[in-house]
Amino acid sequence: MENAPTFRETAVELFALRDEAGPILYAPLGQLMARVNESAASCALAYAADHAVLAKMSADERAVVDELAAHGFFDEQPLPQGDGAFQPTQVTLFPTNRCNLRCSYCYAFGGEGGASGEPLVEMDPAVARAAIDLVAGNARTLVDEGNDVRSFIVSIHGNGEPFCAFGLMREIVRYGREASERVGIPVVFNTATNGVLTDEQLAFVAENFDSVNFSFDGLPAFQDANRPMAGGGGSFAAIDRSMRALQEAGVPFGIRTTVTADMVKRMPDIVAFVADHYPAAEQIHFEPVWECGRCTTSADAMPGAAAFTESYRASLAVARGRGMKLVYSGARQDLVCDAFCKVGNGGFTVTPSGDVTACYEVSYSSDPRSRRFFFGRYDVLAGRFVFDRKKLAELALLNVRNYPYCRDCFCKWHCAGDCAAKVLDGIAPHEHAGSSRCEVNRALTLDQIRDKLDWNPPEERGNADDR
Ligand code: SF4
Ligand code: SF4
Ligand code: SF4
Known part of the structure; x- marks a missing residue:
């Protein structure tokens, strides 16, 4: 499997959560x-902590423990663990840091070269080709070794607008297809764009991207x-046309x-507007702005945790009524993993200048965070990527096992x-102290658990409706 977690250790983990209807026992590893x-709830927690308490329990308490045990609540479950070997079959390419917009909260100061005003550049096509060769070659090797790898993936976005380097985008796709034929493995192309696109670019997107x-x-x-557009004026007309x-x-x-804080109450209206105007939109991903990058120089502010949570709930009700999927990155009860993203496995992202970063948001060598997240670069003389194994080993520590705060x-x-x-901005993993996002993550994850508990199969809903 591509970057699939492996399971080497086991544990019993049990939590007692609460909502207005009372306690909920939750075993996250088995998703029970x-x-x-x-x-x-008290019996279960006591027994999970120390099986010896069973001897002191009443017959009724033992019956509770037996019932829960029969459903697997006290079973040892595998702990997820990222694949330690850095052998990526997916690359994210940032073709350019140029941008035709000047978003007020842009984490990368798009179009301005980051916080330090680094030069505006375009990736050397040789760098893009070498990155594609690397992931295509890894995919071939893994398949030959008997792994279940079905494709290699080329994602294109950036610390600027990728379509500001349209010629390079074309070359990336052309070369990706050539590499796919050469290694005999399909290539998947993904992109993210600000949507200010020409007709030619739109046709290219429609033709080439998965x-x-x-x-x-x-x-x-x-x-x-x-x-806003880089030269002033709004961008709605352009993105509306593209969608x-x-x-x-x-x-x-x-x-x-x-x-942003100014937008938070209107999230349900956003869902309704998108559903009305863009039925081809399969999902909306809401993310509260994080105060970094250009956001630190603008009036934009992060919405409060309670306000975001409440508005997300209201948005979800609208989305469900319109058959639309809603996503927020911190609430994902369906997923069992030990790291939030691929950063701990050395997510392979190549910046326009040929540096390799594990983090999408850290793309300039002048960014102090690059000391943690940059772990390689394209070696022009050797014509290939070189990686810093020590940095990779340090990145591998960025997972929940090393965050006592999350225990x-x-x-x-x-x-x-x-x-x-x-x-972890500027601090070690063990100094992780959470953020205001924790409140949102916990509230919306609990909602997902409650939704599952309260879910009725359609036939039961039908019967209830008939009564
Ligand atoms: S379009 Fe993207 S890269 Fe450009 S300014 Fe906006 S957020 Fe930044
Ligand atoms: S650490 Fe991961 S989730 Fe956070 S900005 Fe970087 S790539 Fe994205
Ligand atoms: S404490 Fe916060 S950051 Fe840690 S797992 Fe919980 S919600 Fe996530």
């Missing part, structure tokens, strides 16, 4: 959950205010909306310590 009474994401702030006024064009071409896409959190194997770039 049950509504119980207070006494059963997945497309638009960064769109959801309502025309927000889009125009937060994501409609892909829709007419029958190409589905996703939308990523960055939520007693029921989200620890889902949120897995959240985004390392955000919560």
